Amino acid sequence: MADIADPQFVPRLALYRDWLKRERNLEFADYEAMWEWSTQDLDGFWRSVWDYFDVRSPTPFQQVVEGTMPFARWFKGASVNYAREVFRHAELADAAGQPAIIAENERGEVEEISWRELRRRSASLALTLRENGVDCGDRVAAYLPNGPEAVIAMLACVSLGAVWTMCAPDMGTPAVLDRFRQAEPKVLIAADGVHYGGKPRDRSTTVHEILAGLPTVTSVMIVRSRDAAGQVANAISFADAIAHDDEAVAEFEPVAVPFEHPLWILYSSGTTGPPKPMVHGHGGVILTGHVGNMHLDLGASYSANNFGERFHWYSSTGWVMWNVQVGGLLSGTTICLYDGAPKGTGQEPDWHALWSFAARHKVTWFGAGAAFYANCRKEGLVLSETGDLSAIRALGTTGSVLDGPSEAWGTSEFAKIGKPGIWWCNISGGTDIAAAFMSGNRELPPTPGRLQCRHLGAAIEAWDENGKAVTGEVGELVCTKPFPSMPLYFWGDEEAQRYCSTYFEEWEGIWRHGDWLTIHPDGSCAISGRSDATINRHGLRMGTAEIYAAVETIDGVEDTLVIELEVEGGDSQLLMFVVPAANSSLDEGMMAAASSAIREKLSPRFIPDHFIAAPGIPRTLSGKKQELPIKRLFSGWPLAKVIDRNLTQNPEVLDWYVSQANTWQQGALEGVE
Numbered sequence: 001m002a003d004i005a006d007p008q009f010v011p012r013l014a015l016y017r018d019w020l021k022r023e024r025n026l027e028f029a030d031y032e033a034m035w036e037w038s039t040q041d042l043d044g045f046w047r048s049v050w051d052y053f054d055v056r057s058p059t060p061f062q063q064v065v066e067g068t069m070p071f072a073r074w075f076k077g078a079s080v081n082y083a084r085e086v087f088r089h090a091e092l093a094d095a096a097g098q099p100a101i102i103a104e105n106e107r108g109e110v111e112e113i114s115w116r117e118l119r120r121r122s123a124s125l126a127l128t129l130r131e132n133g134v135d136c137g138d139r140v141a142a143y144l145p146n147g148p149e150a151v152i153a154m155l156a157c158v159s160l161g162a163v164w165t166m167c168a169p170d171m172g173t174p175a176v177l178d179r180f181r182q183a184e185p186k187v188l189i190a191a192d193g194v195h196y197g198g199k200p201r202d203r204s205t206t207v208h209e210i211l212a213g214l215p216t217v218t219s220v221m222i223v224r225s226r227d228a229a230g231q232v233a234n235a236i237s238f239a240d241a242i243a244h245d246d247e248a249v250a251e252f253e254p255v256a257v258p259f260e261h262p263l264w265i266l267y268s269s270g271t272t273g274p275p276k277p278m279v280h281g282h283g284g285v286i287l288t289g290h291v292g293n294m295h296l297d298l299g300a301s302y303s304a305n306n307f308g309e310r311f312h313w314y315s316s317t318g319w320v321m322w323n324v325q326v327g328g329l330l331s332g333t334t335i336c337l338y339d340g341a342p343k344g345t346g347q348e349p350d351w352h353a354l355w356s357f358a359a360r361h362k363v364t365w366f367g368a369g370a371a372f373y374a375n376c377r378k379e380g381l382v383l384s385e386t387g388d389l390s391a392i393r394a395l396g397t398t399g400s401v402l403d404g405p406s407e408a409w410g411t412s413e414f415a416k417i418g419k420p421g422i423w424w425c426n427i428s429g430g431t432d433i434a435a436a437f438m439s440g441n442r443e444l445p446p447t448p449g450r451l452q453c454r455h456l457g458a459a460i461e462a463w464d465e466n467g468k469a470v471t472g473e474v475g476e477l478v479c480t481k482p483f484p485s486m487p488l489y490f491w492g493d494e495e496a497q498r499y500c501s502t503y504f505e506e507w508e509g510i511w512r513h514g515d516w517l518t519i520h521p522d523g524s525c526a527i528s529g530r531s532d533a534t535i536n537r538h539g540l541r542m543g544t545a546e547i548y549a550a551v552e553t554i555d556g557v558e559d560t561l562v563i564e565l566e567v568e569g570g571d572s573q574l575l576m577f578v579v580p581a582a583n584s585s586l587d588e589g590m591m592a593a594a595s596s597a598i599r600e601k602l603s604p605r606f607i608p609d610h611f612i613a614a615p616g617i618p619r620t621l622s623g624k625k626q627e628l629p630i631k632r633l634f635s636g637w638p639l640a641k642v643i644d645r646n647l648t649q650n651p652e653v654l655d656w657y658v659s660q661a662n663t664w665q666q667g668a669l670e671g672v673e
Contacts, residue, residue, distance in 0.1 A: 147339050398428060
């Protein structure tokens with residue numbers, strides 16, 4: 001494997017490219033040429049990833065990939081384990097004095113865990129799980145916040161070949177049961193209390209309710225919290241579960257499982273029907289995780305200073321970015337976990353919290369949802385006042401499109417603290433693949449408002465309605481070749497009907513991702529919203545993200561949401577919900593400014609027919625605007641069928657939208673201009 005401790009901070013993609021030249025006699029004129037090779041020669045590319053990262057198997061694989069989507073199969077015959085791949089770094093990292101985990105909560109309590117200690121606790125918990133009847137293939141469910149316990153429990157579970165699944169404690173009981181019931185877990189690992197937004201929150205009653213709805217659970221392990229008001233009967237203490245003696249732990253080794261053995265079950269945030277339980281395999285996540293870490297440039301500064309690489313991506317445990325952050329361990333990187341609210345603990349938003357956390361722990365790689373940076377910009381945050389951020393060398397975004405002004409704000413703020421030209425790594429992929437389809441490359445020029453490149457090995461194209469690849473214009477995001485971390489299947493979907501209808505119904509053998517994508521001539525990419533929420537005005541299509549980018553920079557506009565509704569005569573009406581900033585109102589001047597911005601930056605066709613002052617914009621737990629659910633609500637669907645309150649960041653605004661939708665159905669929408 002290439003030296004990830006290179007003192008010159010050579011980008012990891014450059015190190016890999018040099019290895020390809022030396023070991024495979026391959027040279028590329030530029031990144032686009034390397035990407036082209038990686039998607040045309042799947043055997044050569046993924047075999048090189050296996051060799052470059054020295055993935056080890058006690059049994060040889062017969063071939064890299066066989067078959068086509070949706071049933072392509074990878075590395076048949078190989079045996080791997082995600083936890084084993086993580087702990088290969090333990091000896092080297094500990095010798096260099098680099099911890100595996102740095103964790104902090106809202107109370108300011110900090111825990112630093114060495115690689116050796118992470119392995120010890122995970123192995124001990126694995127032994128406890130085994131003692132409680134957990135075997136290869138059994139499911140272990142977790143209801144945990146973003147602390148070390150979640151990482152330890154996941155590694156313990158998968159080291160046995162058991163299947164991991166998790167929900168965040170901000171989810172209500174119905175949402176949790178909608179997911180866990182499908183998995184039928186044998187063990188539940190849960191926190192009986194959390195502290196979030198400055199408030200203690202008892203979860204003991206919720207745990208009782210979850211257990212009552214999961215008859216398959218035979219054992220429960222509790223991470224005890226001072227915030228719990230009650231106790232869970234007959235529960236094993238998590239502290240006791242990780243307390244096996246050193247001799248027993250030393251003898252434990254993660255079991256080798258087939259390359260496509262189930263690793264975890266992740267869930268979509270579907271708007272109708274039960275959430276889709278997507279199963280990803282050990283080997284696919286290992287390989288795409290390694291390539292993803294190259295794109296993130298994780299590990300390039302490992303041990304090059306006295307604190308090494310420290311990777312933070314703010315996330316709840318219910319978002320796939322939690323899995324991506326844990327994947328940093330695959331590259332020997334220290335992961336930095338923050339368990340708390342990003343906007344502080346007081347009554348008024350204070351967007352210093354995450355930056356102060358990063359300053360205290362010398363974070364080198366800082367990631368968050370795009371909305372976080374936009375909020376920091378709108379609050380006028382001065383980063384020099386949050387602490388010493390000089391260690392940060394990269395900023396990451398995902399979840400929605402990062403607008404140009406917010407990226408410019410961050411670049412300017414870092415320039416003021418002596419970090420000019422900070423690298424922005426915008427990524428896009430999703431829960432569906434537990435990875436990215438488009439990502440960053442530190443060697444490429446900045447592309448504000450876009451993603452720098454397509455991910456190596458991901459055969460991504462933008463297709464028009466006729467299934468033809470287009471460049472420089474909006475099309476459907478499709479993947480035309482197999483990708484190792486595509487779901488193996490949906491749990492319980494024995495005949496793959498839900499799986500195939502979700503991704504392969506539009507074009508046979510072609511993965512349709514559900515996003516609008518523009519691939520520019522320079523290889524950079526832009527996501528312009530979900531393809532099923534795109535605005536089509538008189539034949540001209542426009543992604544909602546582009547409309548938001550035009551409007552949300554206007555003074556006094558806090559947030560917006562736009563939907564298109566069909567009306568009689570084959571026409572449509574465009575509704576824009578506007579959340580005014582504090583001390584502002586949706587008046588004639590604001591509406592005129594919004595109309596002018598859309599006219600000038602996009603097209604007069606996309607000027608809304610109605611502007612509506614709204615109390616808030618419904619967002620998912622990962623920060624995405626709930627466009628399609630609101631569109632369906634206004635089209636006459638009942639609320640219960642289109643949106644789950646437990647999966648909404650701000651469910652208090654939903655009743656207002658129901659009222660507005662009812663009025664719209666009656667043909668007399670009030671409060672509009």
